[in-house]
Every structure is written in structure tokens, then in C-alpha cells.
Amino acid sequence: MTYDAYTERIKRLLPDEWEAFLRASACAPSLRVNSLKMTPARLETLLGVPLDPVEWCADGRYYPEEFAAGKTTLHEAGAYYIQEASAMLPATLLDARPGELVLDLCAAPGGKSGQLAAAMRGEGLLVCNEVVPSRAAILSRNIERLGVRNAVVLNESVPRLQDRFPSAFDKILVDAPCSGEGMFAKDPNARAEWTADSPSICAARQKAILDSAAAMLKAGGTLCYSTCTFAPEENELQVEDFLRSHPEFELAQLRTAIPQPRLADFVPKAVASKCVRVMPNLARGNGHFFALMRKTDGDDISLPKGRYSVPHAMARVWDDFAKSALKTTAIVPGAAFGDSLVMLPDCCPDLTGLKTLRSGLRLGDVVKGRLAPSHSLAAALSADDATSVLDLPHDSREARDYLFGATLEGDARGWCLIAASGCSLGWGKGSDGTIKNHYPKGLRPTRSH
Numbered sequence: 001m002t003y004d005a006y007t008e009r010i011k012r013l014l015p016d017e018w019e020a021f022l023r024a025s026a027c028a029p030s031l032r033v034n035s036l037k038m039t040p041a042r043l044e045t046l047l048g049v050p051l052d053p054v055e056w057c058a059d060g061r062y063y064p065e066e067f068a069a070g071k072t073t074l075h076e077a078g079a080y081y082i083q084e085a086s087a088m089l090p091a092t093l094l095d096a097r098p099g100e101l102v103l104d105l106c107a108a109p110g111g112k113s114g115q116l117a118a119a120m121r122g123e124g125l126l127v128c129n130e131v132v133p134s135r136a137a138i139l140s141r142n143i144e145r146l147g148v149r150n151a152v153v154l155n156e157s158v159p160r161l162q163d164r165f166p167s168a169f170d171k172i173l174v175d176a177p178c179s180g181e182g183m184f185a186k187d188p189n190a191r192a193e194w195t196a197d198s199p200s201i202c203a204a205r206q207k208a209i210l211d212s213a214a215a216m217l218k219a220g221g222t223l224c225y226s227t228c229t230f231a232p233e234e235n236e237l238q239v240e241d242f243l244r245s246h247p248e249f250e251l252a253q254l255r256t257a258i259p260q261p262r263l264a265d266f267v268p269k270a271v272a273s274k275c276v277r278v279m280p281n282l283a284r285g286n287g288h289f290f291a292l293m294r295k296t297d298g299d300d301i302s303l304p305k306g307r308y309s310v311p312h313a314m315a316r317v318w319d320d321f322a323k324s325a326l327k328t329t330a331i332v333p334g335a336a337f338g339d340s341l342v343m344l345p346d347c348c349p350d351l352t353g354l355k356t357l358r359s360g361l362r363l364g365d366v367v368k369g370r371l372a373p374s375h376s377l378a379a380a381l382s383a384d385d386a387t388s389v390l391d392l393p394h395d396s397r398e399a400r401d402y403l404f405g406a407t408l409e410g411d412a413r414g415w416c417l418i419a420a421s422g423c424s425l426g427w428g429k430g431s432d433g434t435i436k437n438h439y440p441k442g443l444r445p446t447r448s449h
């Protein structure tokens with residue numbers, strides 16, 4: 001019954017191509033190579049499966065259906081992120097640069113945050129926020145796995161962020177909660193949850209989120225709005241309404257080679273001609289909508305400065321660890337929270353009172369005058385960054401066993417970075433010919449994996 005309502009709406013929306021649209025099946029699965037850790041060419045060689053480029057994302061690749069991309073050690077090592085191809089476009093369009101202040105407002109599970117982080121290459125500030133606590137935890141884990149050094153992960157409501165960070169960000173991504181029609185081809189649950197009211201309920205929520213995003217953007221800043229749905233009230237009509245109520249914004253002209261559908265006349269042409277839709281009957285993606293808006297007028301207010309420091313004794317503990325375990329000098333603690341040391345992103349704001357899951361890169365805890373390095377630190381290091389490395393072939397039994405918690409053999413002494421084909425997996429601690437496993441228990445896969 002409700003699904004009939006969806007079909008009827010699609011017929012009205014796509015007068016020429018509704019049949020082809022409704023017949024279109026889910027496209028091939030895809031992944032995005034994490035350029036903080038890997039290159040597409042090397043990943044293809046290592047995995048030994050054909051990877052087919054996603055035309056709108058340099059690091060995007062389709063992979064064969066039968067390949068279990070989520071079950072490899074390289075996935076655990078953060079070499080790539082499984083991501084639907086059309087979902088790779090918003091972060092590409094936002095074009096985050098190293099050194100910028102970027103906010104990903106609806107960020108879990110973190111595909112687009114990971115992509116923004118890769119573009120920023122550890123420089124600048126990436127604030128990733130997710131309002132649902134369980135989803136924020138997944139976001140935080142993904143940020144860790146991908147080896148991101150410059151992210152703050154928050155679990156906040158959007159209005160509370162708006163109060164704290166007015167006119168502060170260079171770039172904001174609103175990948176909005178939506179009625180999810182782009183998921184229908186792939187996920188039967190998405191169909192079951194849809195009702196004829198879903199688009200209007202979602203549109204009201206999106207409008208509130210967009211209003212807050214507008215207030216958090218600096219003059220001259222860029223806002224990318226995206227949904228994975230086809231309903232015009234969540235897409236072109238939403239953007240039209242936003243521009244009407246925010247004269248300080250202008251809609252940027254998006255130029256891509258992605259073929260666009262002919263939409264019915266009730267969809268505002270002036271908006272539609274500047275936005276982009278990925279439609280499953282026209283492109284190799286399950287469905288997405290994008291608009292890019294520039295703030296031409298308003299304030300530019302510095303983020304409220306945090307007062308962070310590292311006690312001298314803790315700094316010495318870090319120096320001792322870094323001297324023996326690290327070759328890189330690029331990692332420096334900027335804050336201590338209790339016994340924990342953290343490397344802060346550039347311009348890290350005052351986060352007091354905000355539900356903060358991550359305030360940069362966790363380096364480790366000071367325990368009895370020594371540093372117990374964190375898993376986050378291991379994930380953010382390359383094999384070249386550490387003094388002692390056990391680099392296992394990614395498809396070896398040993399690499400797999402390490403993830404399950406096995407003790408390894410090796411003559412390392414002290415902290416040793418365990419890597420899979422050059423991609424860090426976690427820590428081990430060596431003595432007397434064995435390397436004790438420090439891969440976090442909570443991350444170890446179950447045996448069915």
C-alpha cells in the first residue's frame with residue numbers, strides 16, 4: 001500500500017523514465033581506498049580482485065559481488081572503507097583542504113568523514129558529529145580504524161553545536177537524515193520503514209539542521225547538502241526553501257559528467273539545473289542528491305579557544321616513549337585528560353561540556369611512569385613511523401591470528417607495531433622471542449568472521 005504511494009510519486013516525478021528507474025537494480029558494491037594508508041593500485045595488487053574506478057571519486061572502486069570486502073585484514077587495518085559509490089560524491093564536491101575548519105554535522109557511520117579526513121591529510125580541524133549515541137560510537141571507531149589524526153568526534157544535538165560554534169567553519173557537510181529511497185534497491189528494511197509521510201517528516205528535520213548549519217558557517221564558507229533519497233521536498237524544494245529564507249547564501253553551479261534525469265515541472269528548474277542527482281537508471285550509484293551553497297555575507301568568528309596543557313612529567317614520559325618507539329617526530333601531545341595524552345588537531349576549540357568521544361589522536365595512558373600507547377596511535381602510524389615493526393603479509397595466517405588475539409613469534413623488544421602488508425594493525429610487546437598481543441579485545445572479530 002505505502003509502496004504504491006512511492007511508485008505513484010516516482011511516476012509523477014520522472015514522466016519519461018519512471019519505468020527504467022523502477023526497474024534499475026542495485027549497482028555493484030564499492031569501496032573507497034583510504035589514501036591516508038593506501039593507494040588504489042597497491043590495494044588492487046594486494047587484494048588480487050579486479051577493482052573498477054568510480055568515475056566521480058579518484059579513490060572509489062567497484063568490486064565484485066562475491067568478494068567479502070568487510071572480512072580482510074586490510075579492512076581491519078583501515079586501508080579502505082566500504083562505501084556506496086554515489087555517497088562518495090558529497091565529500092568530493094565539498095573539496096575540504098588541509099588546514100581548513102570543517103564540520104561534518106550528521107556523520108555516522110563515518111564514510112564521508114573518512115573521506116574529508118583523507119583530503120585534509122591530518123592538517124586543520126575536522127569536527128565529526130553524530131546525535132545518536134550508539135552511532136557516534138561506531139563513527140569514533142571508524143575514525144580510529146582509518147588512522148585519522150585531526151578529528152574531534154562529538155555526540156551532540158545540532159542546536160547545542162550551533163550555540164557553541166557560531167560563524168566558525170570554512171566548510172560544512174550536511175548529509176541529512178532522510179527517507180532513504182536511494183537504499184530501496186539494496187535494503188528491503190529501508191522499504192519497510194518508508195511511509196507516504198516519510199518525506200515531509202524528514203524535510204522538517206532537514207530544514208532545522210540546515211538552519212543551524214547556516215549559522216555555523218563563516219562568511220565565504222561552503223555548505224554541501226546531500227540526501228540519499230529521491231523526494232523533491234527533501235531535495236530541490238528543500239534547497240529552494242533554504243535559499244528563500246537565507247538570502248546570505250547562493251547556490252553554486254555543480255558541474256559533473258553524471259547524466260541528469262528530466263524532472264517533472266513541479267520541481268523548480270532554477271535549483272535543479274545547479275544541483276546533481278545520481279539516479280540508478282542513469283549512473284553507477286544507488287541514488288543521492290547534492291547541492292552546494294556559498295555563504296556570501298555574515299560573520300567570521302574564531303572558534304572558542306581551548307586551554308589545553310600537558311604536565312611536564314607526562315611530557316617527559318611521552319618523550320621517552322617516542323625516542324624508543326617512534327621514528328616520526330610529527331606526533332606531539334597537546335593535552336592531558338587525567339592520565340591520557342592526546343595530540344590535538346590544529347585550532348582545537350574548547351570542548352568543555354560537549355559530549356566528546358575523541359578530541360584528536362589519543363596517544364596513550366601514563367601508567368606507573370611509562371606510556372601504554374593507545375590503539376588509536378598504532379592505527380594512525382605508518383610502518384615507516386615506528387622503530388620496531390613486524391610487517392606480516394596481509395593474507396597470512398599470522399596476520400589473521402593477530403586480530404584474534406594470538407601471541408606472535410619475533411625477536412622484537414618492547415613496543416612493536418604489527419602491520420599487514422605495510423598497513424598498521426595494532427601494537428604488540430616483545431620479549432624473549434614472543435610478541436604479546438595488544439590488539440584491543442573489544443575489536444577482535446568473532447570466529448564466524
Ligand code: SAM
Pocket residue numbers: 087105106107108109110111112113130131132135158175176177178205209
Ligand atoms: N554522513 C554519514 C556517512 O557518510 O556515513 C551518513 C549520515 S546518515 C545519512 C544521517 C545521520 O543523521 C544518521 O547517522 C542519523 O543518526 C543522524 N540524525 C538523525 N536525526 C538527526 C537530527 N535530528 N539531527 C542531526 N542528525 C540526525
